[in-house]
Amino acid sequence: MPAVTETIDTVASVTSGTYKYGFETEIEMEFAPKGLNEDIVRFISARKNEPEWLLAWRLKAFALWRTMEEPRWPAVKYPPIDYQDAYYYAAPVKKPGPKSLDEVDPELLRTYEKLGIPLREQAILAGVEGAGESPAEGRMPVAVDAVFDSVSVATTFKGRLEKEGIIFCSISEAVQHHPELVRQYLGSVVPQADNFFAALNSAVFTDGSFVYIPKGVRCPMELSTYFRINAKSTGQFERTLIIADEGATVSYLEGCTAPMRDENQLHAAVVELVALDDASIKYSTVQNWYPGDEDGKGGIYNFVTKRGACRGRRSKISWTQVETGSAITWKYPSCILQGDESVGEFYSVAITNNHQQADTGTKMIHLGRNTRSTIISKGISAGKGQNTYRGLVKIQPKASGARNFTQCDSLLIGDQCGAHTVPYIENRCMTAKVEHEATTSRIAEDQLFYCRQRGLSEEDAVGLIVNGFCREVLKELPMEFAVEAQKLLQISLEGSVG
Amino acid sequence: MNAVSEPAVTEAGAAGFLHRFEGLRARLPGRGLPWLVERREAAAESFRAQGFPSRRVEAWKYTDLAPLTQAGFGEPLTPVESALPLPRPAAPRRVVLVDGRFSQDLSDPDAPVRSLARHLPELEGRLGALARVEDLPLVALNTALFEDGVLIDLAPGEDGGVIELLSVTRADRPVASHPRHLIRLGAGAKLVLIERSWGHGEGRYLHSPVFEVEVGEDAHVTHARMQQEGKGAIHLSTVFAEVAARGTYDSFLLHAGAKLSRSEAHVRLAGPRAAAHLNGAQLLGDGQHGDCTTFLDHAAPDCPSRQTVKTVLAGRSRGVFQGKIHVHQVAQRTDGYQMNQALLLSDQAEIDSKPQLEIYADDVKCSHGATVGELDEEQVFYLRSRGIPAAQARSMLIEAFLQEAVEGVTEEAARAALAEAVAGWWERMAA
Numbered sequence: 001m002p003a004v005t006e007t008i009d010t011v012a013s014v015t016s017g018t019y020k021y022g023f024e025t026e027i028e029m030e031f032a033p034k035g036l037n038e039d040i041v042r043f044i045s046a047r048k049n050e051p052e053w054l055l056a057w058r059l060k061a062f063a064l065w066r067t068m069e070e071p072r073w074p075a076v077k078y079p080p081i082d083y084q085d086a087y088y089y090a091a092p093v094k095k096p097g098p099k100s101l102d103e104v105d106p107e108l109l110r111t112y113e114k115l116g117i118p119l120r121e122q123a124i125l126a127g128v129e130g131a132g133e134s135p136a137e138g139r140m141p142v143a144v145d146a147v148f149d150s151v152s153v154a155t156t157f158k159g160r161l162e163k164e165g166i167i168f169c170s171i172s173e174a175v176q177h178h179p180e181l182v183r184q185y186l187g188s189v190v191p192q193a194d195n196f197f198a199a200l201n202s203a204v205f206t207d208g209s210f211v212y213i214p215k216g217v218r219c220p221m222e223l224s225t226y227f228r229i230n231a232k233s234t235g236q237f238e239r240t241l242i243i244a245d246e247g248a249t250v251s252y253l254e255g256c257t258a259p260m261r262d263e264n265q266l267h268a269a270v271v272e273l274v275a276l277d278d279a280s281i282k283y284s285t286v287q288n289w290y291p292g293d294e295d296g297k298g299g300i301y302n303f304v305t306k307r308g309a310c311r312g313r314r315s316k317i318s319w320t321q322v323e324t325g326s327a328i329t330w331k332y333p334s335c336i337l338q339g340d341e342s343v344g345e346f347y348s349v350a351i352t353n354n355h356q357q358a359d360t361g362t363k364m365i366h367l368g369r370n371t372r373s374t375i376i377s378k379g380i381s382a383g384k385g386q387n388t389y390r391g392l393v394k395i396q397p398k399a400s401g402a403r404n405f406t407q408c409d410s411l412l413i414g415d416q417c418g419a420h421t422v423p424y425i426e427n428r429c430m431t432a433k434v435e436h437e438a439t440t441s442r443i444a445e446d447q448l449f450y451c452r453q454r455g456l457s458e459e460d461a462v463g464l465i466v467n468g469f470c471r472e473v474l475k476e477l478p479m480e481f482a483v484e485a486q487k488l489l490q491i492s493l494e495g496s497v498g
Numbered sequence: 499m500n501a502v503s504e505p506a507v508t509e510a511g512a513a514g515f516l517h518r519f520e521g522l523r524a525r526l527p528g529r530g531l532p533w534l535v536e537r538r539e540a541a542a543e544s545f546r547a548q549g550f551p552s553r554r555v556e557a558w559k560y561t562d563l564a565p566l567t568q569a570g571f572g573e574p575l576t577p578v579e580s581a582l583p584l585p586r587p588a589a590p591r592r593v594v595l596v597d598g599r600f601s602q603d604l605s606d607p608d609a610p611v612r613s614l615a616r617h618l619p620e621l622e623g624r625l626g627a628l629a630r631v632e633d634l635p636l637v638a639l640n641t642a643l644f645e646d647g648v649l650i651d652l653a654p655g656e657d658g659g660v661i662e663l664l665s666v667t668r669a670d671r672p673v674a675s676h677p678r679h680l681i682r683l684g685a686g687a688k689l690v691l692i693e694r695s696w697g698h699g700e701g702r703y704l705h706s707p708v709f710e711v712e713v714g715e716d717a718h719v720t721h722a723r724m725q726q727e728g729k730g731a732i733h734l735s736t737v738f739a740e741v742a743a744r745g746t747y748d749s750f751l752l753h754a755g756a757k758l759s760r761s762e763a764h765v766r767l768a769g770p771r772a773a774a775h776l777n778g779a780q781l782l783g784d785g786q787h788g789d790c791t792t793f794l795d796h797a798a799p800d801c802p803s804r805q806t807v808k809t810v811l812a813g814r815s816r817g818v819f820q821g822k823i824h825v826h827q828v829a830q831r832t833d834g835y836q837m838n839q840a841l842l843l844s845d846q847a848e849i850d851s852k853p854q855l856e857i858y859a860d861d862v863k864c865s866h867g868a869t870v871g872e873l874d875e876e877q878v879f880y881l882r883s884r885g886i887p888a889a890q891a892r893s894m895l896i897e898a899f900l901q902e903a904v905e906g907v908t909e910e911a912a913r914a915a916l917a918e919a920v921a922g923w924w925e926r927m928a929a
Contacts, residue, residue: 073556397845412860415827425851427870430842436868442860
């Protein structure tokens, strides 16, 4: 993923700011029939050769989903989704592993190239035999798991990670090779009946990443998953499960793109994190799904459930997200702070331009003593975008000494957009301390003037000020991502000034 | 003097109130006015369709109306006891409502206040102009059932002085009253209204007033609201205020009494440079539930609004603050500020706070803040290190927290009345 930066540079200069990942790769795909019913759930499960318990688990989720109603409370508008008019399973057709890059489906390679994945990793991703066991030269290695539509196509640096006892693979593989871990943790943070989209995901999830960091291990490299929706009329339902055992530490990155289409596509993922005693998980997202065109046509509906459980004492979960894409974003990465002295963090930048809508925020549920949480949210609205921060800080009676600090700032660019803040604070503990502050303003004239006076164009000045506005969040990102995110911010806002 | 006949207490829930409307409709004031009859019928229909709000309704997420919906209420009795003991007046001129009905005997004839029931024919097009019923079932219920209230009309430039509006309910029977109050200030007029809700006795009753306040250009209203209902009371009030250019609606809400209270304010800043202050304090002891909910609509440019609400919670109590600021696209250069603080004095208390900004204009400055916590032990330590006993130190700090809330009230008479109501609250609680 880090090399995406360079791609942005090159592509940005050519396309000057329109969506850069709007290509579709013509690869032989295998689809399940359109529509959603029990047979499709069975089909997916059978295709993945899943054990009986998982099929039962999926069917239960499907039965629950059928009784549930789509949430209407988010401050987003979209036409009703026809859940029967989509493919729930699409996978690139598997052929025997190619011997060298020359034999790889050139379409797939071109996709990787456009995504900016370096050659060595391309070889690994494409499944070239023998590739990928020696570390790349000259830079920090990043282990990548690429998920193409519904299926994880390849995971890099597996061997190196295995030496440390780290499991990093697609969740389908994990089901085959580590069923006990999957069974123990799957759905333990986000139960099947948690919400409409989580139930849907539980029934039809097709792939995603699985990470297990054993006791006391500090993961030697960044782990990364790259998601792409490629085929037409498909939904992507990936499921990610990360477990950090006692004293383990891991940093995980997630990136997303999709081709340009004038229809809307659904992305309903579930991410579950579990941190045991003294474990620490850092989860970073740069979400750049196709946002739709300037008139709001097309784009991804990004309805995602992300939640982490700080089960152990002194455990820590930190969410960082940069949300620039998607027609609609609906997600609330949350932390359940069960362990005493556990820590939850949420750093977010969400940009809406043109007709994009975002309703995002977090939930911090304090259960254990002396638990701490920090929420920093930066919302930027431009064009006709609507941006809502919605967050919950809940402190239960036993969470004595709990502490929360929340800051959400909104920036408005243009008079057609909206910025909304909806925080919920529920405190049932006397010794807890909760602080919340929120501001909404536009870019100050004097700041703009100062930059212009020094020769910056208005657009560059806005970019600079916006980056400053988001600095507290961007500095939380791993370095390679931070650079990419900064560029993305600037690109997302193009056309919104002047 | 006692009642001529004892009207029955109706069945519980919405049905009870609807039956009461059926029984009363031919006797309610204004029954000869077609427009009012029509309005009441429509409101009753709206209430029938909506029912009492459940906690599934977002605006009622934190307040459960079970104490209201699970009990029956009756109609107030007609005769008024003239020997009713009343609290000491808070203003030189006072008007009194007993069980929701204007009491000529107990009211100061010099006050520019009239009984609403006697002037209904003049109110076509005005009554209900601000109070909407579609999504507010309690307002619908009030519109269907109101019997009386006050009517205050100030001519342009007139100074109405300081007036106390005292609503007394005798809690010896579970009565329900739904008074409607209409207040209008002409351009440049001025009024200080100290509104008190007072309960007589400890029994259960419902007091559910609705205010419609029209503030003309350059006019200024101070609305100090003191809810000091009886221990068993349910107090559900709704204020609608519309402020014209350069006018000010300056309100302060005190929740001190009642078992369950919720005060909703819907304020619309309709003209340029109109201002609103929606401050308040909730003092909640064991078994009390207080809910301060506000909707502030910035519908014109250059309007400032200020809101500071403080809640102190002792025993097993629950406090709610919901404040929404809506800035329309035309409302450029809005300056909105909202602060909400809560002090928890018991490990059985709960505070729920939902400040909310909804902004559609870009040249705005809006912020809100919320803090929740217990008394600062460092401050307690500071006082103790200077020889003040712990209990007294705590009491001083609580007192300071409360008085600070009241300090923002600029009108002296109103501030004094509020300060008095707040003073010694903690001593009374701790005793």
